[in-house]
Amino acid sequence: MEPFQTVKSIVTPLDKVNVDTDQIIPKQFLKLVQKSGFGKFLFFNWRYDENENMKSDFILNDPKYNDSKILVTGDNFGCGSSREHAVWALDDYGFSVIISSSFADIFFSNCFKNGILPISLESKIIEKLLQETNAIEVDLENQIIKTSSEDISFEINSHKKKILLEGLDDIAQTFQYKDEISEFEEKSIVPSVL
Amino acid sequence: MGKTLFEKIWESHIVVEKQNEPDLIYIDRHLVHEVTSPQAFDGLRMNNRKVRRPDLTIATMDHNVPTSDRSLPILDQTSAVQIKTLENNCKHFGIKLFDINSPNQGIVHVIGPQLGITLPGSTIVCGDSHTSTHGAFGALALGIGTSEVEHVLASQTLWLEKPKTFEVRVEGKRKNPHAVTAKDIILSIIKNIGTAGGTGTVIEYRGEGISDLSMDQRMTICNMSIEGGARAGLIAPDQKTFDYLRGREYTPKNYESLVDSWKDILKTDSDATFDKQFILNINDIAPQVSWGTNPGMTCDVDDSIPSPDKFSNGDVNQKKGAEKALEYMALESGTMIEDIKIDRVFIGSCTNARLEDLIEASKIIQGQKVASRVNAMVVPGSQMVKKQAEEMGLDKIFIDANFEWREAGCSMCLGMNSDILSPGERCASTSNRNFEGRQGNGGRTHLVSPVMAAAAAISGHFVDVRKLDLN
Numbered sequence: 001m002e003p004f005q006t007v008k009s010i011v012t013p014l015d016k017v018n019v020d021t022d023q024i025i026p027k028q029f030l031k032l033v034q035k036s037g038f039g040k041f042l043f044f045n046w047r048y049d050e051n052e053n054m055k056s057d058f059i060l061n062d063p064k065y066n067d068s069k070i071l072v073t074g075d076n077f078g079c080g081s082s083r084e085h086a087v088w089a090l091d092d093y094g095f096s097v098i099i100s101s102s103f104a105d106i107f108f109s110n111c112f113k114n115g116i117l118p119i120s121l122e123s124k125i126i127e128k129l130l131q132e133t134n135a136i137e138v139d140l141e142n143q144i145i146k147t148s149s150e151d152i153s154f155e156i157n158s159h160k161k162k163i164l165l166e167g168l169d170d171i172a173q174t175f176q177y178k179d180e181i182s183e184f185e186e187k188s189i190v191p192s193v194l
Numbered sequence: 195m196g197k198t199l200f201e202k203i204w205e206s207h208i209v210v211e212k213q214n215e216p217d218l219i220y221i222d223r224h225l226v227h228e229v230t231s232p233q234a235f236d237g238l239r240m241n242n243r244k245v246r247r248p249d250l251t252i253a254t255m256d257h258n259v260p261t262s263d264r265s266l267p268i269l270d271q272t273s274a275v276q277i278k279t280l281e282n283n284c285k286h287f288g289i290k291l292f293d294i295n296s297p298n299q300g301i302v303h304v305i306g307p308q309l310g311i312t313l314p315g316s317t318i319v320c321g322d323s324h325t326s327t328h329g330a331f332g333a334l335a336l337g338i339g340t341s342e343v344e345h346v347l348a349s350q351t352l353w354l355e356k357p358k359t360f361e362v363r364v365e366g367k368r369k370n371p372h373a374v375t376a377k378d379i380i381l382s383i384i385k386n387i388g389t390a391g392g393t394g395t396v397i398e399y400r401g402e403g404i405s406d407l408s409m410d411q412r413m414t415i416c417n418m419s420i421e422g423g424a425r426a427g428l429i430a431p432d433q434k435t436f437d438y439l440r441g442r443e444y445t446p447k448n449y450e451s452l453v454d455s456w457k458d459i460l461k462t463d464s465d466a467t468f469d470k471q472f473i474l475n476i477n478d479i480a481p482q483v484s485w486g487t488n489p490g491m492t493c494d495v496d497d498s499i500p501s502p503d504k505f506s507n508g509d510v511n512q513k514k515g516a517e518k519a520l521e522y523m524a525l526e527s528g529t530m531i532e533d534i535k536i537d538r539v540f541i542g543s544c545t546n547a548r549l550e551d552l553i554e555a556s557k558i559i560q561g562q563k564v565a566s567r568v569n570a571m572v573v574p575g576s577q578m579v580k581k582q583a584e585e586m587g588l589d590k591i592f593i594d595a596n597f598e599w600r601e602a603g604c605s606m607c608l609g610m611n612s613d614i615l616s617p618g619e620r621c622a623s624t625s626n627r628n629f630e631g632r633q634g635n636g637g638r639t640h641l642v643s644p645v646m647a648a649a650a651a652i653s654g655h656f657v658d659v660r661k662l663d664l665n
Binding site: 016017018020022023026027028030031032033034035045050074075076079080081082083084085087102104105106109110113114157158159170171174175177180181184185188189190191192193194 | 209210214215216218220222223229230232233236241243246247249250251252257258270272273275276279290311313315316321322323337338339340341342344345348349350351353355357389390393394420423425444446447448452455488511512514515518608609610617627629630631632635636
């Protein structure tokens with residue numbers, strides 16, 4: 001995973017609550033067996049009509065947001081299915097920060113495995129960010145979002161911050177504890193399945 | 195101070211504990227399916243890693259399999275490749291697979307308990323959010339993403355932040371338990387706590403209204419914990435739990451001694467406290483029908499669709515969501531639920547496709563015919579459920595009523611295979627999610643219990659099953 005760098009871009013305001021992972025990446029695209037190339041399917045049913053023409057009224061189809069790396073959205077983003085394809089699609093499309101008033105747990109955890117920073121902020125700050133038309137800067141190191149008018153600080157668990165900043169491979173980290181895992185297995189009373 | 199059941203399971207699975215960091219938690223059972231695993235196996239291969247404990251890992255194919263004639267080749271080439279990929283991966287990494295022709299094939303959350311793979315007090319993960327189902331047995335069962343699937347395959351552990359605890363106490367007794375089901379209890383809970391009400395928590399369902407339920411019904415409750423946003427759902431094991439798992443194909447040989455070790459421990463201590471609590475009295479609850487595009491948008495069958503104002507209780511965003519939902523569902527507030535006509539009926543999914551669900555639904559349709567406007571199908575949760583149902587003659591009851599009787603799989607719950615709604619079609623579904631396009635682009639889903647779905651199939655519209663003679 002690439003280390004997370006400070007991001008500066010305009011925000012894409014997706015003013016919706018309870019955006020579920022079925023909307024982020026519909027099921028017909030879950031048949032693929034690779035991790036790449038999901039960006040073109042992001043929000044597929046909202047972006048395209050039945051003839052696969054772009055719907056002009058959907059925010060992502062407004063060319064002014066083409067280079068945006070920051071998605072701002074409403075409560076409970078990423079609810080529903082555990083499909084990591086949702087995060088792969090957001091990443092591949094070009095988003096590296098998602099700012100919302102709240103996230104669903106599995107989606108939130110999936111973000112960190114793919115170098116995407118999810119930031120939770122109070123609803124009233126989200127309301128303001130949804131209106132922000134200038135570029136904003138997200139500085140993870142200092143936990144600050146700089147807008148044209150103010151600096152907004154955000155919370156993040158120190159362990160998760162480290163994973164993103166250093167682009168750590170989770171599994172390699174865990175392998176440092178192989179002895180502890182083996183010790184646990186020796187005393188476990190739960191038998192094998194087979 | 196005492197501990198909750200969740201805290202006891204968590205603490206007994208900590209491998210590494212550090213200050214202000216997640217705990218490294220040991221995973222006792224890993225269930226794998228074709229959709230969320232290929233990229234995880236690829237990751238192992240790229241890094242030259244093995245599966246640490248193939249003997250704790252079980253795979254099946256469910257999400258993407260056809261439910262029609264299994265002797266025919268799979269027409270959709272992308273699906274065929276994904277299914278073949280799982281076969282190759284299981285072979286390569288030495289994992290036991292119940293493939294499309296296995297008598298044990300089925301929805302992963304149906305076969306785990308049925309085969310005795312799910313055990314009380316254990317930790318279970320699967321790359322599927324409805325893993326919470328296994329919590330009905332007092333297991334801590336978590337849905338995970340593909341990166342975590344890879345992590346568990348490689349290390350049999352996960353770094354997890356300890357969730358908070360949430361007590362959902364279900365009090366009282368249902369007047370007509372054949373008409374008001376476990377599905378109606380869990381939909382009522384979600385309607386009240388909201389789809390994010392359980393975020394960051396593990397719910398423990400407690401009280402008389404829960405202990406009265408059969409194991410099949412308890413699985414329906416825990417299954418939909420994720421629809422309330424929870425990380426997992428739990429029910430303390432009791433005699434029903436222990437009896438259910440006894441003598442199954444993969445039940446451990448030392449089962450009785452395990453039961454002895456679980457009996458006194460696997461329950462919340464009387465002086466334990468929860469971080470959050472919600473109480474539901476079920477004396478007077480009605481069968482539930484969802485009207486919107488998330489499972490919190492649900493009302494009583496004898497009620498009318500609420501106005502966005504009433505539903506949102508002053509929350510502007512929720513109001514917008516409700517307006518959008520009504521538009522998508524082509525419904526108007528004030529419409530009586532019983533006046534809503536349906537085109538399709540789906541009895542299936544990890545929520546409601548177990549034997550008891552099929553038995554209850556069959557009682558409604560026995561000797562009757564599906565309404566001419568309706569196309570109805572039953573997709574048993576596993577090949578084993580299908581076989582048991584056929585031994586009881588249930589298949590004949592459904593087929594005589596003009597239901598389609600299919601092979602096991604996830605099917606139209608998520609519509610990855612060819613079982614989908616056409617745009618604009620309205621479906622009474624026993625599944626768990628009524629999201630936009632979930633069952634097919636433009637399709638409109640109403641979540642209901644199996645008896646409600648069966649009654650709707652016969653009438654062509656929703657009916658209050660409390661009015662029917664179900665005894």
